[in-house]
Amino acid sequence: MTETADVSDSLIRVQGQVLEVSDLKVHFATDDGLVKAVDGVSFSLQRGRTLAIVGESGSGKSVTCMAVMGLLTGKNTRISGEIQLDGEDLVGASRERVRQLRGPKMAMIFQDPLTSLHPYYTVGHQIMEAYLVHNKVTKKEARQRAIDLLGRVGIPSPARRVDDYPHQFSGGMRQRAMIAMALSCDPELLIADEPTTALDVTVQAQILDLILDLQAEFGSAVVIITHDLGVVAEVSDQILVMYAGRPVETGPAVGVFSRPAHPYTGGLLGSMPRLDTVRADRLHPIPGTPPSLINVPSGCPFHPRCAYRERVGGNRCAAEVPALLQVMPYGGLDHKAACHLSPDERELAWAELASTSQYQTDAASSSPSPGSQVAATSGSSAASGDSPSEVEA
């Protein structure tokens, strides 16, 4: 079973890998010292799949994506490692080449659609601009394309609204327009940087649905950056949890959600409000604040805030940087975490976490089949059909 799974897995890897990032480091030289915004991140993403990058502010999730897009061109920025987009290296590529790739190969949606759209140009003009720069078409064709796209992302009477300015659009419509702009050249990779943070809760769900629908339709790979774990549960196949510029846990969404293997992931889940728990229960925030990226704590960067560091022998947490290793025996094939806790300790820690108020209902319902609840929600995403079975196995 495991062997065949491995083979098929590697086959997919060879054929359909849109984005492959390995040991990416992004450092900024500042007057106060070297800011290690991203320090050794690796992940890969297949066509039609969704990766969620999760973490607190300053954990390096946005910087990772800006590096992929080639938007970090400051002279104090040092980027090392490898970024392969469709087999093409981006780190060593010329700026002009990366510019040509932005649009037809990769596109990005930003957090605040109001400030991300130019206030002086019509929405249609801004979409046409993106289409015209990469395609040899007339203005009329580009305009038609803009109208079609606006219709596709759910703007009513697009032929009229195409000449509106961003300030005449509502927040949700602006984000739809941003999505239309990003999709104008059929990119293979779509990066959404907290696409719903600036929106009303009711609109958030619509925008997420829209992204998933379009993903199914266009078959692109999607990276969603978020700190909203509700979003993660709903849309993603894979999760990458980042802390202080480093990956601390990665794996299939269902596995990471049902059995977080890193105390930080557990903490994130514990600080998320849920509707399915008793009202009197309190949230469990992670104590402390995110570390400075100039003086990252020694060893495991999370150890000053970690509740479990006493359970690790010696002073390993402060002395030794934990490697990102496969988590046994649960959590799927690619479930990895960077933590010194032994598997037994981790099992114990998880049981404790599950027994706290936040996880009572969840743990009770999910004990026969871990992650069934999450699987149910993520099953709605068109592209994640096979991931639950992977975990069940």
Added chain:
Amino acid sequence: MSPSRALPRERPMVTFIIRRVLRTVLLLLAVSIITFCVFFVIPRFAGQNSAELAAQYVGRNPTSDAIQQMIQKLGLNEPLPVQYWKYLVGIVAGQHYNAGPNVTYCPPPCFGYSFRNTEPVWPQMTAALPVTLSLAVGAAVLWLVGGVAIGVLSALRPGSLLDRVSMGTALAGVSLPIFFTGQVALLLFAFKWQIFPGSGYVNVATNPLAWFEHLVLPWITLAFLYAALYARLTRAGMLETMGEDFVRTARAKGLRERSVVLKHGLRAALTPILTIFGMDLGLLLGGAILTETTFSMPGLGQFTVLAIQNQDFPEIMGVVMLAAFFIVIANMLVDILYAVIDPRVRTA
């Protein structure tokens, strides 16, 4: 959305312009009232009576007869609102100054009579205007293009050699007065190397080449001061807008860096520069006093200086009205341009 929304959406620009023009007319009326008060009402509060006012128009040795005649001719004994009304009508329709058999006609636009050389004010101003117009508009083009270009280039590479050199030069440009830079320019280019003529003005219709040659040094001197200011303004504005989210979006969709900078960055940074530009140009059209004096150009600036030296109230008043007119009109044009540049202004 609803059809009712389509109505105001139809011609926001036209209604905006109409509103703005009406406001400009009101503003000009207010300026004329204030100017009139400064020259004809405040002296009365200070104790000056009609006779003393009229005495200034009569000549060196005023006889009381001549003064009485002048009071009647200028209508100085009439109620102030009537005097103001006549002045206002005079601007539009011309004015007859009546003193018995002695009738003087001042054709429209009549800004009154100069009592120094007994000539209407308006023809004197129109004679001086082309000089100032040539000087101000030419310099404005020069400083706008030069200042904005330098500002953009500096902002793209902050801290670079180009940035430091141009910002240092800009500091010098802002701090050095025109009568210094003008003298230096004259010394070098007119007297030492004799590339350009030293001073004066030649009518463009008489000799276009000489017109141009005479204007080069004044243009450069005047533009240097303003270009410095505009370069600094543009640099600051560009540094800000190039960090905006929409510039990041423009890059993210793969636009060429040139259109990212010019279409997305500069267009947004241009708004405050345009405001200042309208004011500066309007102000200069009322007379570039220092430049005109340095280069002995018979423009509105020199006209103003002479009028003040001679205490020629009608001339001063005329030039104040003209300058106010230019400033108000320039600001109106800027407001309309604002609406062209920034669609959010149209609905406001």
